[in-house]
Amino acid sequence: MHQHTGNWPGKTVANAFGICNYASEKMLLIDLPGTYSLMSNSQEEEIARDYICFGDSDACVVVVDATCLERNLNLVLQILEMTPNVIVCVNLLDEAKKKSIKLDLNLLSEILGVPVVGTIANKKKTLKALVQTISSSLKEAEAKNVYNVKYNDDVENFVSSIYDDIYRTSS
Numbered sequence: 001m002h003q004h005t006g007n008w009p010g011k012t013v014a015n016a017f018g019i020c021n022y023a024s025e026k027m028l029l030i031d032l033p034g035t036y037s038l039m040s041n042s043q044e045e046e047i048a049r050d051y052i053c054f055g056d057s058d059a060c061v062v063v064v065d066a067t068c069l070e071r072n073l074n075l076v077l078q079i080l081e082m083t084p085n086v087i088v089c090v091n092l093l094d095e096a097k098k099k100s101i102k103l104d105l106n107l108l109s110e111i112l113g114v115p116v117v118g119t120i121a122n123k124k125k126t127l128k129a130l131v132q133t134i135s136s137s138l139k140e141a142e143a144k145n146v147y148n149v150k151y152n153d154d155v156e157n158f159v160s161s162i163y164d165d166i167y168r169t170s171s
């Protein structure tokens with residue numbers, strides 16, 4: 001609730017940011033527009049994509065809905081391809097429980113190769129683990145074994161040929 005609100009420069013989309021104090025650290029949290037994809041089909045998606053790609057943040061927390069995880073995982077995979085330090089926050093655990101949805105967050109973390117934290121955003125005590133995870137992810141230097149999306153052969157071959165061209169022209 002210590003957030004500041006306004007608009008993204010030149011856009012009608014609202015933005016919000018706030019400072020979070022944890023231990024002796026101050027973290028600046030930027031709230032990106034809610035979106036299911038980053039394909040730039042709307043102002044919201046464009047703002048979110050541009051910030052993730054060019055905003056020079058230290059970490060990216062992707063908040064997904066525990067009651068419809070599958071719909072949200074598309075966005076998670078897109079973000080994993082774009083930026084290195086990702087934390088997945090599975091929110092609305094209370095609603096998932098009401099619907100008897102059981103989630104294995106450790107397994108999800110193992111598969112994605114990034115930390116996964118469960119939260120109920122309006123229950124403050126559940127946010128502590130998230131803040132701790134963000135903080136420690138900023139200190140970890142070792143490379144993560146992040147899930148690598150495998151596309152069909154046509155796409156993979158095309159991407160490889162572009163890489164080859166780049167290496168050839170740069171060496």
Ligand SMILES: Nc1nc2c(ncn2[C@@H]2O[C@H](COP(=O)(O)OP(=O)(O)OP(=O)(O)O)[C@@H](O)[C@H]2O)c(=O)[nH]1
Nearest residue numbers: 032033034035063091092093094095119120121122
């Ligand atoms: N029961 C429950 N309600 C939640 C939880 N997290 C958020 N909410 C409620 O969900 C509503 C929407 O929250 P927002 O923070 O606006 O959600 P958002 O994902 O940022 O939405 P967009 O930015 O519009 O995509 C608010 O009324 C919150 O209080 C949760 O874990 N449990």
Ligand SMILES: [Mg+2]
Nearest residue numbers: 031032033034
């Ligand atoms: Mg929002």
